[in-house]
């Protein structure tokens with residue numbers, strides 16, 4: 062009997078070769094490498110990859126060249142396809158509900174980058190309190206006046222984060238890990254807003270206070286950290302920044318589009334916000350030039366999740382999702398099951 066087909070998107074795997082051999086033993090693997098949207102769409106229309114049952118994308122660097130997975134693309138997938146297992150935490154580029162309508166489970170790999178993103182979150186929080194962005198840019202400029210300016214003046218305006226209040230929007234795995242680290246390392250007081258309250262067993266070790274209302278949490282936090290998935294709408298705008306403490310800090314490790322960037326620039330320029338730490342940007346790979354010019358803003362190039370450990374984990378979890386689904390009927394980290402069920406009920 063011929064083996065089912067798996068479509069591997071993007072580059073070769075780099076780390077988990079033994080596990081990949083298990084995939085090779087169970088599936089005929091077809092490769093699309095890095096096709097443009099037009100080439101990928103034409104290949105699907107021509108059934109170039111055959112009636113594949115699964116798609117696997119091991120890393121975010123490649124395999125996404127076809128752009129957003131919207132109705133146009135998803136409607137070209139063969140009816141045989143049952144699962145799409147991809148690297149990465151965020152899935153703002155894929156319409157998981159539309160996939161579910163075609164009976165396709167989408168699995169992300171957020172669990173693989175929790176530690177890495179949480180570490181970057183801590184770095185950004187620390188930087189907004191200590192203004193390492195200012196010190197680093199002064200030193201990098203190799204300018205004696207800039208060095209002396211930073212060296213003389215930073216101490217008057219920076220703080221140790223200890224005992225300040227961190228307000229986390231989204232206490233998922235990453236938000237929770239940041240809360241643990243901030244609480245353990247800096248004795249920060251943890252507040253959080255989420256659509257649902259965590260059990261006491263989660264809140265108690267953090268001493269965390271739940272806010273059902275975001276508007277109620279904002280004025281209570283010295284630093285607000287965004288750790289919630291992008292669901293199509295902005296989360297924070299000028300009105301939200303106005304509710305925050307004057308001089309408070311903002312950190313975003315989630316998605317740039319969650320924040321009204323011009324409003325953030327205005328809030329920083331007016332001093333309503335004292336500092337910001339941003340891994341993600343509204344219009345990546347572009348970075349807002351005004352933000353880039355602010356010494357109280359620490360910027361990263363969307364690399365919070367970028368570590369060897371995340372890469373190994375992304376590859377592995379993607380393969381485990383595919384193998385688990387075909388061996389036991391259950392994927393490990395599906396994100397759209399609620400709609401798969403709904404669709405099945407129709």
Ligand SMILES: O=C(O)C(=O)CO
Nearest residue numbers: 149150151364365366
């Ligand atoms: O995996 C993702 O989606 C990330 O943004 C990690 O930083």
